[in-house]
Amino acid sequence: MDRQRSTRIAALVAGTSTVALLAGIAWLVLGGRHPGPRVRRDYNVLLIVVDTLRADHLGAWGYERDTSPNLDALAASGIRLDQATSQAPWTTPSIGSLMTSQYPATLGITRERSALPESATTLAELLQAEGWATAAAVSHSFCGAEWRFDQGFDTFDESNVLGPTGISSPGITELALGWLDIQRREPFFLWLHYFDPHFSYLLHRDHDPDPGSDYDGGVVSGAPIGDLNQLRPTMDRADLDQLARLYDSEIAFTDAQIGRVLDRLEALGLADDTVVIFTADHGEEFLDHRLLGHGKTLYQELVHVPAIVRCPHWEPGVITAPVGNVDLLPTLLECLGLPEPEGLVGTSLGPGGGPPSHPVLSQVDKRRHLTSLRDGDLKLIANRQRDPPRLELYDLSVDPTERNDLAAEGGQRLSVLTEQLLRLERLSRERALPPAVLHLEDDQRRLLRTLGYIDD
Ligand SMILES: [Zn+2]
Numbered sequence: 001m002d003r004q005r006s007t008r009i010a011a012l013v014a015g016t017s018t019v020a021l022l023a024g025i026a027w028l029v030l031g032g033r034h035p036g037p038r039v040r041r042d043y044n045v046l047l048i049v050v051d052t053l054r055a056d057h058l059g060a061w062g063y064e065r066d067t068s069p070n071l072d073a074l075a076a077s078g079i080r081l082d083q084a085t086s087q088a089p090w091t092t093p094s095i096g097s098l099m100t101s102q103y104p105a106t107l108g109i110t111r112e113r114s115a116l117p118e119s120a121t122t123l124a125e126l127l128q129a130e131g132w133a134t135a136a137a138v139s140h141s142f143c144g145a146e147w148r149f150d151q152g153f154d155t156f157d158e159s160n161v162l163g164p165t166g167i168s169s170p171g172i173t174e175l176a177l178g179w180l181d182i183q184r185r186e187p188f189f190l191w192l193h194y195f196d197p198h199f200s201y202l203l204h205r206d207h208d209p210d211p212g213s214d215y216d217g218g219v220v221s222g223a224p225i226g227d228l229n230q231l232r233p234t235m236d237r238a239d240l241d242q243l244a245r246l247y248d249s250e251i252a253f254t255d256a257q258i259g260r261v262l263d264r265l266e267a268l269g270l271a272d273d274t275v276v277i278f279t280a281d282h283g284e285e286f287l288d289h290r291l292l293g294h295g296k297t298l299y300q301e302l303v304h305v306p307a308i309v310r311c312p313h314w315e316p317g318v319i320t321a322p323v324g325n326v327d328l329l330p331t332l333l334e335c336l337g338l339p340e341p342e343g344l345v346g347t348s349l350g351p352g353g354g355p356p357s358h359p360v361l362s363q364v365d366k367r368r369h370l371t372s373l374r375d376g377d378l379k380l381i382a383n384r385q386r387d388p389p390r391l392e393l394y395d396l397s398v399d400p401t402e403r404n405d406l407a408a409e410g411g412q413r414l415s416v417l418t419e420q421l422l423r424l425e426r427l428s429r430e431r432a433l434p435p436a437v438l439h440l441e442d443d444q445r446r447l448l449r450t451l452g453y454i455d456d
Pocket residue numbers: 051052090091092281282
Protein backbone atom coordinates (compact mmCIF):
# COMPACT_ATOMS: atom_id res chain seq x y z
CA MET A 1 0.00 0.00 0.00
CA ASP A 2 1.52 3.32 -1.01
CA ARG A 3 1.90 5.96 1.62
CA GLN A 4 -0.61 8.41 0.11
CA ARG A 5 -3.37 5.79 -0.10
CA SER A 6 -2.88 4.57 3.50
CA THR A 7 -3.10 8.18 4.76
CA ARG A 8 -6.36 8.66 2.86
CA ILE A 9 -7.81 5.48 4.39
CA ALA A 10 -6.70 6.54 7.86
CA ALA A 11 -8.39 9.92 7.35
CA LEU A 12 -11.53 8.20 6.09
CA VAL A 13 -11.61 5.82 9.07
CA ALA A 14 -10.97 8.73 11.45
CA GLY A 15 -13.73 10.73 9.74
CA THR A 16 -16.15 7.84 9.95
CA SER A 17 -15.51 7.27 13.63
CA THR A 18 -15.90 11.00 14.35
CA VAL A 19 -19.30 10.98 12.63
CA ALA A 20 -20.26 7.84 14.56
CA LEU A 21 -19.10 9.39 17.81
CA LEU A 22 -21.05 12.60 17.19
CA ALA A 23 -24.13 10.58 16.28
CA GLY A 24 -23.72 8.61 19.49
CA ILE A 25 -23.46 11.80 21.55
CA ALA A 26 -26.54 13.22 19.85
CA TRP A 27 -28.39 9.99 20.57
CA LEU A 28 -27.43 10.19 24.24
CA VAL A 29 -28.38 13.88 24.44
CA LEU A 30 -31.78 13.03 23.01
CA GLY A 31 -32.40 10.64 25.86
CA GLY A 32 -31.53 7.41 24.09
CA ARG A 33 -33.96 7.96 21.24
CA HIS A 34 -33.20 8.31 17.59
CA PRO A 35 -32.65 11.92 16.58
CA GLY A 36 -35.94 13.43 15.42
CA PRO A 37 -36.57 16.70 13.63
CA ARG A 38 -34.43 19.66 14.61
CA VAL A 39 -35.17 21.24 17.94
CA ARG A 40 -36.88 24.62 17.48
CA ARG A 41 -34.87 26.57 20.02
CA ASP A 42 -35.92 29.71 18.15
CA TYR A 43 -39.53 29.23 19.30
CA ASN A 44 -40.98 30.84 22.40
CA VAL A 45 -43.96 29.21 24.10
CA LEU A 46 -46.98 31.08 25.46
CA LEU A 47 -49.45 28.96 27.44
CA ILE A 48 -52.72 30.73 28.31
CA VAL A 49 -55.15 29.00 30.67
CA VAL A 50 -58.47 30.56 31.64
CA ASP A 51 -60.04 29.18 34.81
CA THR A 52 -63.67 28.06 34.63
CA LEU A 53 -64.32 28.58 30.91
CA ARG A 54 -66.82 26.29 29.26
CA ALA A 55 -66.31 25.82 25.52
CA ASP A 56 -69.89 26.57 24.49
CA HIS A 57 -69.67 30.22 25.68
CA LEU A 58 -67.05 31.15 23.05
CA GLY A 59 -67.82 32.34 19.52
CA ALA A 60 -65.38 29.86 17.92
CA TRP A 61 -67.37 27.07 19.61
CA GLY A 62 -70.67 28.35 18.25
CA TYR A 63 -71.88 30.72 20.97
CA GLU A 64 -74.33 33.35 19.72
CA ARG A 65 -72.90 36.18 21.86
CA ASP A 66 -69.68 37.92 20.85
CA THR A 67 -67.81 37.07 24.06
CA SER A 68 -64.45 36.13 22.57
CA PRO A 69 -63.26 38.06 19.48
CA ASN A 70 -59.57 37.69 20.40
CA LEU A 71 -59.75 33.99 21.20
CA ASP A 72 -61.84 33.44 18.05
CA ALA A 73 -59.08 35.08 15.98
CA LEU A 74 -56.46 32.95 17.72
CA ALA A 75 -58.55 29.85 16.97
CA ALA A 76 -58.70 30.80 13.28
CA SER A 77 -54.92 31.19 13.12
CA GLY A 78 -54.14 27.86 14.80
CA ILE A 79 -55.55 24.38 15.28
CA ARG A 80 -58.87 24.54 17.10
CA LEU A 81 -59.58 21.47 19.19
CA ASP A 82 -63.36 21.36 18.93
CA GLN A 83 -63.89 18.54 21.42
CA ALA A 84 -61.19 18.92 24.07
CA THR A 85 -61.81 17.34 27.46
CA SER A 86 -60.21 18.42 30.72
CA GLN A 87 -59.07 15.59 32.95
CA ALA A 88 -60.86 16.95 36.03
CA PRO A 89 -63.67 19.41 36.85
CA TRP A 90 -61.58 21.53 39.24
CA THR A 91 -58.30 23.35 39.11
CA THR A 92 -55.51 21.40 40.81
CA PRO A 93 -55.92 17.99 39.14
CA SER A 94 -56.83 19.51 35.79
CA ILE A 95 -53.78 21.79 35.60
CA GLY A 96 -51.69 18.97 37.04
CA SER A 97 -52.74 16.70 34.16
CA LEU A 98 -52.19 19.45 31.61
CA MET A 99 -48.66 20.15 32.89
CA THR A 100 -47.56 16.49 33.14
CA SER A 101 -49.68 14.51 30.64
CA GLN A 102 -50.69 12.20 33.49
CA TYR A 103 -54.16 11.42 34.85
CA PRO A 104 -55.29 12.92 38.19
CA ALA A 105 -55.15 9.54 39.99
CA THR A 106 -51.49 9.18 39.00
CA LEU A 107 -50.79 12.58 40.56
CA GLY A 108 -52.73 11.65 43.71
CA ILE A 109 -54.70 14.93 43.59
CA THR A 110 -57.89 14.05 45.41
CA ARG A 111 -58.73 17.00 47.68
CA GLU A 112 -58.10 20.66 48.42
CA ARG A 113 -54.90 19.82 50.31
CA SER A 114 -53.42 17.81 47.42
CA ALA A 115 -50.40 19.38 45.72
CA LEU A 116 -48.56 18.44 42.54
CA PRO A 117 -46.02 15.76 43.56
CA GLU A 118 -42.37 16.80 43.40
CA SER A 119 -41.60 13.57 41.52
CA ALA A 120 -43.88 14.56 38.63
CA THR A 121 -42.06 15.85 35.54
CA THR A 122 -43.69 19.08 34.43
CA LEU A 123 -43.72 20.89 31.12
CA ALA A 124 -41.81 23.78 32.73
CA GLU A 125 -39.10 21.40 33.98
CA LEU A 126 -38.75 19.86 30.52
CA LEU A 127 -38.40 23.24 28.82
CA GLN A 128 -36.14 24.67 31.53
CA ALA A 129 -33.78 21.70 31.13
CA GLU A 130 -33.67 22.37 27.38
CA GLY A 131 -32.66 26.00 27.90
CA TRP A 132 -35.97 27.89 27.77
CA ALA A 133 -36.32 30.78 30.22
CA THR A 134 -39.47 29.97 32.20
CA ALA A 135 -41.95 32.36 33.84
CA ALA A 136 -45.50 32.12 35.16
CA ALA A 137 -48.14 34.56 36.37
CA VAL A 138 -51.02 32.78 38.09
CA SER A 139 -54.16 34.07 39.80
CA HIS A 140 -55.43 31.02 41.70
CA SER A 141 -53.72 29.49 44.74
CA PHE A 142 -54.79 25.99 43.63
CA CYS A 143 -52.15 26.22 40.89
CA GLY A 144 -49.72 28.34 42.92
CA ALA A 145 -46.31 27.73 44.47
CA GLU A 146 -47.65 26.26 47.70
CA TRP A 147 -49.47 23.66 45.61
CA ARG A 148 -46.04 23.05 43.92
CA PHE A 149 -46.96 24.36 40.49
CA ASP A 150 -43.78 26.48 40.53
CA GLN A 151 -41.70 23.40 39.64
CA GLY A 152 -39.46 24.30 36.71
CA PHE A 153 -40.13 28.04 36.70
CA ASP A 154 -37.30 30.61 36.98
CA THR A 155 -39.91 33.26 37.81
CA PHE A 156 -43.29 32.55 39.43
CA ASP A 157 -45.64 35.42 40.24
CA GLU A 158 -48.71 35.05 42.47
CA SER A 159 -49.37 38.70 43.19
CA ASN A 160 -52.72 38.42 41.37
CA VAL A 161 -54.22 35.71 43.56
CA LEU A 162 -57.03 38.03 44.65
CA GLY A 163 -59.85 35.69 45.66
CA PRO A 164 -63.35 35.36 44.21
CA THR A 165 -64.30 39.04 44.08
CA GLY A 166 -60.93 40.38 42.93
CA ILE A 167 -60.36 41.43 39.32
CA SER A 168 -57.08 39.82 38.35
CA SER A 169 -56.92 39.66 34.54
CA PRO A 170 -55.43 43.17 34.01
CA GLY A 171 -52.70 42.34 36.54
CA ILE A 172 -51.83 39.09 34.75
CA THR A 173 -51.74 40.92 31.42
CA GLU A 174 -49.53 43.73 32.80
CA LEU A 175 -47.04 41.14 34.08
CA ALA A 176 -47.07 39.45 30.68
CA LEU A 177 -46.50 42.72 28.80
CA GLY A 178 -43.63 43.57 31.14
CA TRP A 179 -42.12 40.13 30.61
CA LEU A 180 -42.42 40.36 26.81
CA ASP A 181 -40.88 43.84 26.78
CA ILE A 182 -37.79 42.98 28.81
CA GLN A 183 -37.27 39.39 27.75
CA ARG A 184 -34.09 39.27 25.71
CA ARG A 185 -32.92 35.76 26.60
CA GLU A 186 -34.88 33.83 24.08
CA PRO A 187 -36.39 31.32 23.93
CA PHE A 188 -38.92 31.70 26.73
CA PHE A 189 -41.89 29.75 28.10
CA LEU A 190 -44.54 31.97 29.65
CA TRP A 191 -47.63 30.56 31.42
CA LEU A 192 -50.51 32.95 32.12
CA HIS A 193 -53.38 31.72 34.29
CA TYR A 194 -56.50 33.95 34.16
CA PHE A 195 -59.20 33.59 36.81
CA ASP A 196 -62.00 36.15 36.33
CA PRO A 197 -64.73 33.90 34.83
CA HIS A 198 -64.57 31.88 38.08
CA PHE A 199 -67.31 32.82 40.58
CA SER A 200 -68.11 35.34 42.00
CA TYR A 201 -69.42 36.60 38.64
CA LEU A 202 -68.95 40.34 38.17
CA LEU A 203 -70.61 42.60 35.64
CA HIS A 204 -68.03 44.66 33.69
CA ARG A 205 -69.87 47.70 32.31
CA ASP A 206 -67.67 47.87 29.20
CA HIS A 207 -68.41 44.21 28.49
CA ASP A 208 -72.11 43.89 29.30
CA PRO A 209 -73.71 41.52 26.77
CA ASP A 210 -77.19 42.77 27.71
CA PRO A 211 -76.92 46.47 28.67
CA GLY A 212 -80.68 46.99 28.30
CA SER A 213 -81.53 44.30 30.86
CA ASP A 214 -84.19 45.25 33.42
CA TYR A 215 -83.48 42.23 35.64
CA ASP A 216 -84.06 43.04 39.32
CA GLY A 217 -83.90 39.59 40.97
CA GLY A 218 -81.47 38.14 43.49
CA VAL A 219 -78.60 37.21 41.13
CA VAL A 220 -76.51 40.33 41.63
CA SER A 221 -73.01 41.08 40.40
CA GLY A 222 -70.42 39.71 42.84
CA ALA A 223 -72.86 37.52 44.81
CA PRO A 224 -70.95 34.83 46.76
CA ILE A 225 -71.52 31.29 45.48
CA GLY A 226 -73.12 30.46 48.85
CA ASP A 227 -75.81 33.09 48.24
CA LEU A 228 -76.41 31.81 44.72
CA ASN A 229 -76.76 28.27 46.07
CA GLN A 230 -79.45 29.49 48.47
CA LEU A 231 -81.36 30.94 45.51
CA ARG A 232 -80.85 27.77 43.51
CA PRO A 233 -84.09 25.91 44.41
CA THR A 234 -86.24 28.81 43.19
CA MET A 235 -84.15 30.04 40.26
CA ASP A 236 -86.18 30.73 37.12
CA ARG A 237 -85.33 31.51 33.50
CA ALA A 238 -84.67 35.20 34.28
CA ASP A 239 -82.21 34.26 37.04
CA LEU A 240 -80.37 31.88 34.70
CA ASP A 241 -80.24 34.54 31.97
CA GLN A 242 -78.75 36.94 34.50
CA LEU A 243 -76.15 34.34 35.55
CA ALA A 244 -75.17 33.90 31.89
CA ARG A 245 -75.02 37.68 31.46
CA LEU A 246 -72.57 38.05 34.37
CA TYR A 247 -70.49 35.01 33.36
CA ASP A 248 -70.31 36.19 29.73
CA SER A 249 -69.27 39.64 30.90
CA GLU A 250 -66.34 38.08 32.77
CA ILE A 251 -65.41 36.06 29.67
CA ALA A 252 -65.49 39.11 27.38
CA PHE A 253 -63.45 41.11 29.89
CA THR A 254 -60.84 38.34 30.10
CA ASP A 255 -60.78 37.92 26.32
CA ALA A 256 -59.94 41.62 25.96
CA GLN A 257 -57.03 41.23 28.40
CA ILE A 258 -55.74 38.20 26.48
CA GLY A 259 -56.06 40.24 23.28
CA ARG A 260 -53.64 42.82 24.70
CA VAL A 261 -51.00 40.10 25.17
CA LEU A 262 -51.49 38.68 21.67
CA ASP A 263 -51.33 42.20 20.18
CA ARG A 264 -48.05 42.89 22.00
CA LEU A 265 -46.64 39.62 20.72
CA GLU A 266 -47.37 40.89 17.20
CA ALA A 267 -46.06 44.38 17.86
CA LEU A 268 -42.75 43.04 19.15
CA GLY A 269 -42.34 40.81 16.11
CA LEU A 270 -42.50 37.67 18.26
CA ALA A 271 -45.76 36.17 16.96
CA ASP A 272 -44.16 34.22 14.09
CA ASP A 273 -41.73 32.52 16.47
CA THR A 274 -44.04 31.85 19.39
CA VAL A 275 -46.08 28.71 19.92
CA VAL A 276 -49.38 29.64 21.54
CA ILE A 277 -51.38 27.08 23.48
CA PHE A 278 -54.73 28.11 24.93
CA THR A 279 -57.15 26.13 27.06
CA ALA A 280 -59.29 26.12 30.23
CA ASP A 281 -58.98 23.96 33.32
CA HIS A 282 -62.72 23.13 33.44
CA GLY A 283 -66.10 24.61 32.65
CA GLU A 284 -68.96 25.81 34.85
CA GLU A 285 -72.48 24.59 35.57
CA PHE A 286 -75.60 26.76 35.59
CA LEU A 287 -78.18 24.17 36.64
CA ASP A 288 -77.38 22.04 33.56
CA HIS A 289 -77.55 19.08 35.95
CA ARG A 290 -79.18 20.81 38.93
CA LEU A 291 -75.98 22.37 40.38
CA LEU A 292 -74.04 25.63 40.22
CA GLY A 293 -70.25 26.01 40.02
CA HIS A 294 -67.91 23.10 39.39
CA GLY A 295 -65.94 20.25 40.96
CA LYS A 296 -68.71 17.74 41.61
CA THR A 297 -69.66 16.07 38.31
CA LEU A 298 -68.09 15.10 34.99
CA TYR A 299 -70.83 16.25 32.62
CA GLN A 300 -69.90 18.18 29.48
CA GLU A 301 -70.55 21.64 30.98
CA LEU A 302 -67.59 20.91 33.29
CA VAL A 303 -65.16 18.90 31.14
CA HIS A 304 -65.71 20.19 27.59
CA VAL A 305 -63.12 22.96 27.42
CA PRO A 306 -61.90 25.17 24.58
CA ALA A 307 -58.38 24.48 23.35
CA ILE A 308 -56.18 25.93 20.60
CA VAL A 309 -52.66 25.06 19.43
CA ARG A 310 -50.80 27.52 17.21
CA CYS A 311 -47.49 26.05 16.10
CA PRO A 312 -45.76 28.44 13.65
CA HIS A 313 -44.98 25.81 11.01
CA TRP A 314 -48.29 23.90 11.17
CA GLU A 315 -51.30 24.72 9.02
CA PRO A 316 -54.35 26.11 10.82
CA GLY A 317 -57.35 23.81 11.05
CA VAL A 318 -59.88 22.10 13.27
CA ILE A 319 -59.65 18.72 14.98
CA THR A 320 -63.18 17.47 15.59
CA ALA A 321 -62.22 14.15 17.20
CA PRO A 322 -62.33 14.09 21.01
CA VAL A 323 -58.94 14.85 22.56
CA GLY A 324 -57.72 15.42 26.11
CA ASN A 325 -55.76 18.23 27.70
CA VAL A 326 -53.16 15.51 28.41
CA ASP A 327 -52.48 15.66 24.65
CA LEU A 328 -51.29 19.27 24.77
CA LEU A 329 -47.86 18.56 26.28
CA PRO A 330 -46.83 15.93 23.69
CA THR A 331 -48.28 18.17 20.94
CA LEU A 332 -46.10 21.04 22.10
CA LEU A 333 -43.03 18.80 22.27
CA GLU A 334 -43.62 17.71 18.67
CA CYS A 335 -43.97 21.31 17.55
CA LEU A 336 -40.65 22.15 19.26
CA GLY A 337 -38.91 19.02 17.92
CA LEU A 338 -38.19 17.85 21.46
CA PRO A 339 -38.24 14.14 22.40
CA GLU A 340 -41.12 12.84 24.49
CA PRO A 341 -40.30 11.49 27.94
CA GLU A 342 -41.46 7.94 28.66
CA GLY A 343 -44.90 7.25 30.03
CA LEU A 344 -47.03 10.21 28.90
CA VAL A 345 -50.71 9.27 28.66
CA GLY A 346 -51.46 11.82 25.94
CA THR A 347 -50.48 11.68 22.28
CA SER A 348 -49.35 14.45 19.98
CA LEU A 349 -52.05 16.06 17.85
CA GLY A 350 -49.44 17.34 15.39
CA PRO A 351 -48.79 15.94 11.89
CA GLY A 352 -46.46 13.29 13.35
CA GLY A 353 -48.99 11.96 15.84
CA GLY A 354 -51.44 10.37 13.43
CA PRO A 355 -55.20 10.77 13.70
CA PRO A 356 -56.25 11.39 17.31
CA SER A 357 -58.37 8.43 18.29
CA HIS A 358 -57.63 7.40 21.85
CA PRO A 359 -60.30 7.36 24.57
CA VAL A 360 -60.13 10.27 27.02
CA LEU A 361 -60.38 9.80 30.78
CA SER A 362 -61.54 12.35 33.38
CA GLN A 363 -61.55 11.81 37.13
CA VAL A 364 -62.81 13.50 40.27
CA ASP A 365 -62.05 12.02 43.64
CA LYS A 366 -63.07 14.88 45.93
CA ARG A 367 -66.19 14.09 47.99
CA ARG A 368 -67.62 12.44 44.88
CA HIS A 369 -65.75 9.59 43.22
CA LEU A 370 -66.42 9.64 39.50
CA THR A 371 -64.57 8.59 36.39
CA SER A 372 -65.67 9.30 32.82
CA LEU A 373 -64.50 7.98 29.49
CA ARG A 374 -65.10 9.69 26.16
CA ASP A 375 -64.62 7.49 23.13
CA GLY A 376 -65.85 8.99 19.88
CA ASP A 377 -69.39 10.25 20.50
CA LEU A 378 -69.97 7.89 23.41
CA LYS A 379 -69.39 8.87 27.01
CA LEU A 380 -69.48 6.62 30.03
CA ILE A 381 -69.60 7.93 33.61
CA ALA A 382 -68.92 5.56 36.53
CA ASN A 383 -70.04 6.65 40.00
CA ARG A 384 -68.06 4.72 42.60
CA GLN A 385 -70.05 5.94 45.55
CA ARG A 386 -72.47 3.19 44.66
CA ASP A 387 -71.63 -0.48 45.00
CA PRO A 388 -71.66 -1.74 42.35
CA PRO A 389 -70.71 1.53 40.63
CA ARG A 390 -73.59 3.32 38.95
CA LEU A 391 -73.00 3.68 35.21
CA GLU A 392 -74.36 6.36 32.88
CA LEU A 393 -73.97 6.16 29.10
CA TYR A 394 -74.60 9.01 26.66
CA ASP A 395 -74.41 9.37 22.90
CA LEU A 396 -73.20 12.95 22.50
CA SER A 397 -73.91 12.97 18.74
CA VAL A 398 -77.66 13.06 19.44
CA ASP A 399 -77.63 14.08 23.13
CA PRO A 400 -74.87 16.67 23.66
CA THR A 401 -76.29 17.85 27.00
CA GLU A 402 -76.49 14.34 28.49
CA ARG A 403 -80.21 14.03 29.19
CA ASN A 404 -80.87 10.51 27.93
CA ASP A 405 -78.97 7.87 29.92
CA LEU A 406 -78.57 4.76 27.74
CA ALA A 407 -76.89 2.55 30.36
CA ALA A 408 -80.05 0.56 31.09
CA GLU A 409 -80.08 -0.60 27.46
CA GLY A 410 -76.69 -2.17 28.14
CA GLY A 411 -75.37 -3.93 25.09
CA GLN A 412 -71.92 -4.39 23.72
CA ARG A 413 -70.98 -0.72 23.61
CA LEU A 414 -71.55 -0.44 27.36
CA SER A 415 -69.35 -3.44 28.11
CA VAL A 416 -66.59 -2.27 25.71
CA LEU A 417 -66.52 1.22 27.24
CA THR A 418 -66.62 -0.15 30.79
CA GLU A 419 -63.64 -2.37 30.02
CA GLN A 420 -61.73 0.60 28.52
CA LEU A 421 -62.55 2.78 31.52
CA LEU A 422 -61.44 0.13 34.02
CA ARG A 423 -58.21 -0.46 32.09
CA LEU A 424 -57.26 3.24 32.00
CA GLU A 425 -58.29 3.74 35.59
CA ARG A 426 -56.14 0.78 36.64
CA LEU A 427 -53.24 2.22 34.64
CA SER A 428 -53.62 5.63 36.26
CA ARG A 429 -53.48 4.09 39.74
CA GLU A 430 -50.65 1.64 39.01
CA ARG A 431 -48.45 4.56 38.01
CA ALA A 432 -49.36 6.63 41.08
CA LEU A 433 -46.63 8.93 42.34
CA PRO A 434 -46.11 9.52 46.07
CA PRO A 435 -48.85 12.09 46.80
CA ALA A 436 -48.06 15.53 48.21
CA VAL A 437 -50.43 16.66 50.96
CA LEU A 438 -50.39 20.20 52.36
CA HIS A 439 -51.14 21.44 55.81
CA LEU A 440 -53.46 24.41 55.31
CA GLU A 441 -53.30 27.44 57.57
CA ASP A 442 -56.53 28.95 58.89
CA ASP A 443 -56.49 31.88 56.45
CA GLN A 444 -56.07 29.53 53.52
CA ARG A 445 -59.01 27.45 54.73
CA ARG A 446 -61.04 30.65 55.01
CA LEU A 447 -60.19 31.60 51.42
CA LEU A 448 -61.11 28.14 50.16
CA ARG A 449 -64.38 28.28 52.07
CA THR A 450 -65.13 31.64 50.43
CA LEU A 451 -64.37 30.06 47.08
CA GLY A 452 -66.96 27.40 47.86
CA TYR A 453 -64.39 24.58 47.94
CA ILE A 454 -64.71 23.65 51.62
CA ASP A 455 -68.06 23.04 53.22
CA ASP A 456 -66.93 22.56 56.83
ZN1 LIG B 1 -60.26 26.11 38.07
